[in-house]
Amino acid sequence: MCSTSSASRTITRRWTVAQADSQRFGARLEEAVDQFGPLCAGIDPHEALLDAWGLSVDAEGLGEFADRCVEAYAGRVALVKPQAAFFERFGAAGVAVLERTLDALREADTLTLLDVKRGDIGSTMAAYASAHLGPQAPTHADAITVSPFLGFGSLDPALDLAEASGDGVFVLALTSNPEGGQVQHARGDDGRTVAESIIAAVTERNAGEGRFGDTGLVVGATTGKDIADLGLAEALAASRAPLLAPGLGAQGATADGIARAFGPAAGLVLPTSSRAILAAGPDLSALRDAVTRTAGEVAAALPQP
Numbered sequence: 666m667c668s669t670s671s672a673s674r675t676i677t678r679r680w681t682v683a684q685a686d687s688q689r690f691g692a693r694l695e696e697a698v699d700q701f702g703p704l705c706a707g708i709d710p711h712e713a714l715l716d717a718w719g720l721s722v723d724a725e726g727l728g729e730f731a732d733r734c735v736e737a738y739a740g741r742v743a744l745v746k747p748q749a750a751f752f753e754r755f756g757a758a759g760v761a762v763l764e765r766t767l768d769a770l771r772e773a774d775t776l777t778l779l780d781v782k783r784g785d786i787g788s789t790m791a792a793y794a795s796a797h798l799g800p801q802a803p804t805h806a807d808a809i810t811v812s813p814f815l816g817f818g819s820l821d822p823a824l825d826l827a828e829a830s831g832d833g834v835f836v837l838a839l840t841s842n843p844e845g846g847q848v849q850h851a852r853g854d855d856g857r858t859v860a861e862s863i864i865a866a867v868t869e870r871n872a873g874e875g876r877f878g879d880t881g882l883v884v885g886a887t888t889g890k891d892i893a894d895l896g897l898a899e900a901l902a903a904s905r906a907p908l909l910a911p912g913l914g915a916q917g918a919t920a921d922g923i924a925r926a927f928g929p930a931a932g933l934v935l936p937t938s939s940r941a942i943l944a945a946g947p948d949l950s951a952l953r954d955a956v957t958r959t960a961g962e963v964a965a966a967l968p969q970p
């Protein structure tokens with residue numbers, strides 16, 4: 666009797682842990698990458714792309730653009746990254762399109778990373794986080810990008826809400842723009858670069874997690890020379906952080922170049938492309954072909970463990 670109830674408690678506990686685990690962002694991402702490969706496809710409705718697709722440069726054109734992206738991306742890639750700026754520029758109507766886009770991808774079981782690069786003092790950060798993380802959030806994504814340059818600790822409200830709700834956070838570390846080094850390569854009193862300190866803080870958060878922790882890092886696909894010069898490849902490989910690597914295609918990075926640049930960390934990289942894929946639109950089958958081709962190139966260059 667006693668042993669039966671202890672066995673059933675063990676089974677219940679195992680089930681609860683397994684259920685919680687499958688709801689964690691890192692676990693969901695791992696499943697998606699296993700199924701679709703590591704490509705993250707971006708939705709960046711630049712004005713030039715709206716024009717090229719024959720759409721009006723307003724919330725209506727934006728809505729048609731985003732709907733077409735959902736049709737092309739859903740069920741074809743591990744992760745889709747809408748860039749909030751291109752929606753917010755159209756005000757409330759643009760934000761409504763963003764909400765509808767995130768909901769449609771969720772309905773299709775495709776993970777979303779909302780690129781909002783939020784960063785503020787902790788109390789304000791909590792409000793930013795509640796806009797996007799957790800099921801109560803009006804503009805809910807599976808993960809968001811955040812900026813740690815007000816100090817890593819200022820991100821705590823977002824990291825804590827993500828942990829509580831099973832969502833993820835991607836922390837900027839080494840960005841793809843040339844100006845980033847001015848801040849990210851600077852060294853603190855301990856001799857470490859800012860980028861290295863951010864990687865260390867994320868590694869601490871991901872301790873004990875599976876292949877992907879819930880806290881990712883953003884490391885531009887074009888930063889190969891910096892990764893080598895600053896000696897960061899081993900630290901990235903040990904971080905358990907999904908490594909969002911924007912810059913594939915339009916910014917000059919290639920899938921093979923990303924594999925070389927990240928070396929031992931290559932198995933954690935999510936190469937990210939927006940304009941290079943979107944240039945294939947507006948024709949839906951051409952857009953789908955571009956997604957499939959890019960996903961194939963990325964999967965071949967970055968074999969999964």
Ligand SMILES: O=C(O)c1cc(=O)[nH]c(=O)n1[C@@H]1O[C@H](COP(=O)(O)O)[C@@H](O)[C@H]1O
Nearest residue numbers: 748810840841883885911915916938939940
């Ligand atoms: O956080 C990002 O996504 C990001 C970080 C970075 O270092 N560089 C970078 O380009 N990005 C974003 O990634 C996307 C790159 O778009 P494409 O250059 O068109 O592929 C844009 O949405 C950028 O805002």
